[in-house]
Amino acid sequence: MAEAKNKTQLTDASVEDFLNGIVDDQRRADSIKIDEIMRRVTGEKPKMWGPAIIGYGLRHLKYDSGREMDWMVIGFSPRKANLTLYVGIGGKDDGSTNYDELLTRLGKHKTGKGCLYINKLSNIDETVLEELICTSFENLSLRNLG
Numbered sequence: 001m002a003e004a005k006n007k008t009q010l011t012d013a014s015v016e017d018f019l020n021g022i023v024d025d026q027r028r029a030d031s032i033k034i035d036e037i038m039r040r041v042t043g044e045k046p047k048m049w050g051p052a053i054i055g056y057g058l059r060h061l062k063y064d065s066g067r068e069m070d071w072m073v074i075g076f077s078p079r080k081a082n083l084t085l086y087v088g089i090g091g092k093d094d095g096s097t098n099y100d101e102l103l104t105r106l107g108k109h110k111t112g113k114g115c116l117y118i119n120k121l122s123n124i125d126e127t128v129l130e131e132l133i134c135t136s137f138e139n140l141s142l143r144n145l146g
Helices: 015-020 025-042 100-106 126-141
Strands: 047-049 053-056 059-062 068-071 074-078 083-089 110-112 114-118
Touching: 015 025, 015 047, 015 053, 025 053, 025 074, 025 083, 025 126, 074 126, 083 126, 100 126
Parallel strands: none
Antiparallel strands: 047 053, 053 074, 059 068, 074 083, 083 114, 110 114
C-alpha cells in the first residue's frame, strides 16, 4: 500500500527560531527546558513537524490497515492551553510499558491518546519527567519499525 500523506509533515524550519518566538515567557522557558531534556535523553537533533511540533528521532509506522508513514519517535508542542508531550502513553503505541507508576510520581498532569499534558513544569517533578521521556523514547524506538 502507498504511504499515506500526513497532515503534519517534517519541515526544515528552525527549532530555535520557533522556541524563541514563543510569546509567553513562562511557556518559552518551559519549552526550552523540555527541549534540553529531550535532546539529552534521546541524543537526537530536534526537527519541526508542521508549524508547532518539535520531534526527536524518526520511525516508520505500519498499521494493521496497511497504512504506512514516517513519524517522530517522541515530541512536544507548546500549545496555548498546555505543554503537550507526544510520548506514547495511555494509547495503542505504549507497547508493554506500564506508565502508571511514573505518572503517579510525576505531579499535576493529564493524559489522553498517547499524550501527556502539563500546564507548567513547576507543577511536576522534572526528574520523573526525564525518566518518563527516556522510557518512552526507548520503548517507541523499538516498535513499529520496518
